[in-house]
Amino acid sequence: MSGPDSLQADLAYRFGSAALLEQALTHRSHSARHNERLEFLGDSVLNFVVAALLFKRFPRIDEGDLSRLRANLVKQAALAEIAGRLQLSQYLRLGEGELKSGGFRRPSILADAVEAIFGAVFLDGGFDAAQKVIEHQYEPILQNVDPKTLGKDPKTLLQELLQGRKLDLPTYTVLATHGAAHSQTFEVECRVPKLDIQVTAGGASRRAAEQLAAEKAIAAVKALAPARTGRGARPRKSAQLTLPVAVAQEKK
């Protein structure tokens, strides 16, 4: 079992009960002793540990922002990223059907297994052990968190960016719709007249197209006029405005 050994090394945790780790890696398609109850437990210990981390790290932001940050850090895509770093797909135990259809690459299966592992560590080693393992996985992620932008959608970010520069709100216009009712695509234009910015984007819904257009407009604003370094507009912030790209892609 060299596999789980290197997984335990990456987790910086050695299980007392190898059976618990095995169960955490077992999808319900594989056998009856699967990871779904562990996932329930792991989801809640994860939510709590991340809440406590954020509470301490950002002593001045309000509970609404704390909730937004946490939602973003524990969402499926973030957990699937952790699964990727841990190379979980090579340890997963899947039923034949899931194996053939590439279940070991599915973000939901990977994310659930990460949560199940956290739950298994809690059962195996108690709360302090689970907290350590979770914090270890989140350290590299938290270093890049900008509490002002993480998890905000591009339209909100564009609006805040323009307000910060005392500019009017952008306008969004549907230029065209293509296709039949159930497979329509929308073409949307986003304009920031004061900056002579005019970009278009397409999407499967009006909202999706607007978000993509806003993303392009943010890039255009930043290319035109890099953030001023005056009070309340440190350049570091503007550099981190690239984060929402991932958010927008998930919404498609």
Next chain:
Amino acid sequence: MSGPDSLQADLAYRFGSAALLEQALTHRSHSARHNERLEFLGDSVLNFVVAALLFKRFPRIDEGDLSRLRANLVKQAALAEIAGRLQLSQYLRLGEGELKSGGFRRPSILADAVEAIFGAVFLDGGFDAAQKVIEHQYEPILQNVDPKTLGKDPKTLLQELLQGRKLDLPTYTVLATHGAAHSQTFEVECRVPKLDIQVTAGGASRRAAEQLAAEKAIAAVKALAPARTGRGARPRKSAQLTLPVAVAQEKK
């Protein structure tokens, strides 16, 4: 400060920092050092501790049922009940407006303060202290939890009750609607033909009326034919079918 003293006795926890307990009891209408961040933290430690409690207490139920049970145990009404037992309303610090409008009786304010107290205990005494305090409050509640029924709505319970007796599903019919568009009431009939049961109920929505009718039908079924004591139909279960009454009232 005899007030907080008796509160600490009821919590079975003595705060190292009196300021933390004070903050947990402070609504945002009162002052800037209010309890909303503590509520965020407390909500997550509560969710986790209750998840772990349920995981251990019910080793055989699946994660869907665990989620349903937890949602029911940490919902506003459950927390407001804990607040009532702790007589929290006499310790709350509210702004003048909230005081005058009876904010100290509002379930949302009471529930938030309970969560904030759990968060404050975690900050003050660490995870083990928070776990003890939460478990102490939930002991009396958990003793009455029936994992098969808690948190299920009356329509689901009626359906399960009839299926358990191999009877056909009930039918629901809207008999009449009264009033103008925005203040309509619905009158719904629920029938269980095989048992000659036919009850009606009114509600502000079709769904609400159906749930109330299902509740009446459950009572009628139980009055007609008490649960058989054969395999898979212990009388204890049927006696606990009164629980969903509280659920239905919340939905109105």
